[in-house]
Amino acid sequence: MQISVLFSGGKDSSLSAIMLEPFFEVELVTCSFSLLPIEEVASETAEVLGFPHRMIKPEISVLEKAYEMIMQDGFPRNAINFIHKNVIEKLASDSDVTFIADGIRRDDRVPMLDIPEVRSIEDRFSVHYVCPLRGFGRAAVNELVKDHLIIEEGLSENVLKADYETELREIIGQNHGQGKIEEIFPRHVQSHVIGRRKSRTA
Amino acid sequence: MQISVLFSGGKDSSLSAIMLEPFFEVELVTCSFSLLPIEEVASETAEVLGFPHRMIKPEISVLEKAYEMIMQDGFPRNAINFIHKNVIEKLASDSDVTFIADGIRRDDRVPMLDIPEVRSIEDRFSVHYVCPLRGFGRAAVNELVKDHLIIEEGLSENVLKADYETELREIIGQNHGQGKIEEIFPRHVQSHVIGRRKSRTA
Numbered sequence: 070m071q072i073s074v075l076f077s078g079g080k081d082s083s084l085s086a087i088m089l090e091p092f093f094e095v096e097l098v099t100c101s102f103s104l105l106p107i108e109e110v111a112s113e114t115a116e117v118l119g120f121p122h123r124m125i126k127p128e129i130s131v132l133e134k135a136y137e138m139i140m141q142d143g144f145p146r147n148a149i150n151f152i153h154k155n156v157i158e159k160l161a162s163d164s165d166v167t168f169i170a171d172g173i174r175r176d177d178r179v180p181m182l183d184i185p186e187v188r189s190i191e192d193r194f195s196v197h198y199v200c201p202l203r204g205f206g207r208a209a210v211n212e213l214v215k216d217h218l219i220i221e222e223g224l225s226e227n228v229l230k231a232d233y234e235t236e237l238r239e240i241i242g243q244n245h246g247q248g249k250i251e252e253i254f255p256r257h258v259q260s261h262v263i264g265r266r267k268s269r270t271a
Numbered sequence: 272m273q274i275s276v277l278f279s280g281g282k283d284s285s286l287s288a289i290m291l292e293p294f295f296e297v298e299l300v301t302c303s304f305s306l307l308p309i310e311e312v313a314s315e316t317a318e319v320l321g322f323p324h325r326m327i328k329p330e331i332s333v334l335e336k337a338y339e340m341i342m343q344d345g346f347p348r349n350a351i352n353f354i355h356k357n358v359i360e361k362l363a364s365d366s367d368v369t370f371i372a373d374g375i376r377r378d379d380r381v382p383m384l385d386i387p388e389v390r391s392i393e394d395r396f397s398v399h400y401v402c403p404l405r406g407f408g409r410a411a412v413n414e415l416v417k418d419h420l421i422i423e424e425g426l427s428e429n430v431l432k433a434d435y436e437t438e439l440r441e442i443i444g445q446n447h448g449q450g451k452i453e454e455i456f457p458r459h460v461q462s463h464v465i466g467r468r469k470s471r472t473a
Binding site for chain 2: 070088091092168171173175184187188191197198199200201202203204205206208209212213216217
């Protein structure tokens with residue numbers, strides 16, 4: 070069975086792919102609106118992990134709508150969820166896709182589909198949407214990350230990640246300058262995967 | 272890293288163990304109050320799956336309290352959750368245990384700890400409580416079961432399972448007869464694992 074894992078180059082999506090690997094043929098899929106070299110970053114990390122990788126490129130209107138939402142809300146949650154849902158629906162409508170995996174953890178809040186949204190997507194597109202880390206807390210994920218990944222951490226403005234936030238920050242910066250980015254996005258530590266360890270037990 | 276997987280001999284706990292196997296040293300743990308030959312059923316299935324197995328035997332007072340709850344409520348939910356929480360706390364208090372796994376799926380309702388209960392157990396006992404199927408719907412679990420397990424299905428009164436319900440049914444039957452069991456427990460199809468398939472991708 071093939072599974073398409075939504076991939077940001079971060080530790081959660083990387084670990085999700087690793088945990089699914091013994092049971093599925095994994096491909097990694099990254100969203101970009103081509104504002105920044107997201108594709109390059111994501112495909113390099115995918116290669117380090119040893120998985121095939123492809124891009125998904127929604128219409129630019131999706132990013133524009135998300136940008137409008139974020140400017141109206143003053144916080145990124147709804148905009149990120151909007152892009153996320155759009156990406157999943159685009160992926161689900163691909164007739165070759167039957168399993169979609171999302172790297173959210175137990176304690177995550179964004180991006181997050183609720184159960185009725187998940188069931189609606191599964192029913193409309195005849196796909197399975199699975200979250201292999203959904204039943205793992207942050208500390209448990211960290212233990213598994215230590216076993217399987219080599220990561221680099223840095224503040225969100227210094228690490229180019231292949232996530233939705235990166236291009237949202239860019240479009241806000243282009244229109245309103247750096248100050249507005251810092252107003253909307255809380256500073257946080259981002260992880261970027263730079264290598265894979267052999268599992269102790271595998 | 273060692274992980275103790277709560278094991279009923281059913282497909283969800285068996286599949287959970289299989290999905291954790293590439294990443295942990297798995298042991299299966301089954302609860303019984305020694306009213307019925309639960310140990311025999313569970314250890315046979317564990318052997319078929321190829322995992323080490325042990326029993327956990329809470330005080331009989333836990334079953335008696337659960338029995339009181341069920342007779343008062345008229346339905347099994349709270350009683351089953353009560354036993355479940357008790358078993359997890361007993362397991363978590365074992366100083367050799369650091370990871371506990373529970374086979375609940377996305378769509379399950381019982382037994383189910385809520386997030387504050389989970390965090391409380393993790394904090395008080397310094398353990399990780401993980402649910403590898405928590406992010407998988409029923410249909411996705413069934414696809415994985417087809418790949419990895421051979422199962423036998425039957426009505427709940429005909430299949431001796433190593434779950435909490437089995438001994439609760441027994442204690443109710445001993446005190447009130449078969450009619451009372453049928454009044455409290457809805458008839459449902461139980462699965463019992465009888466074999467393991469080699470994975471297609473492994």
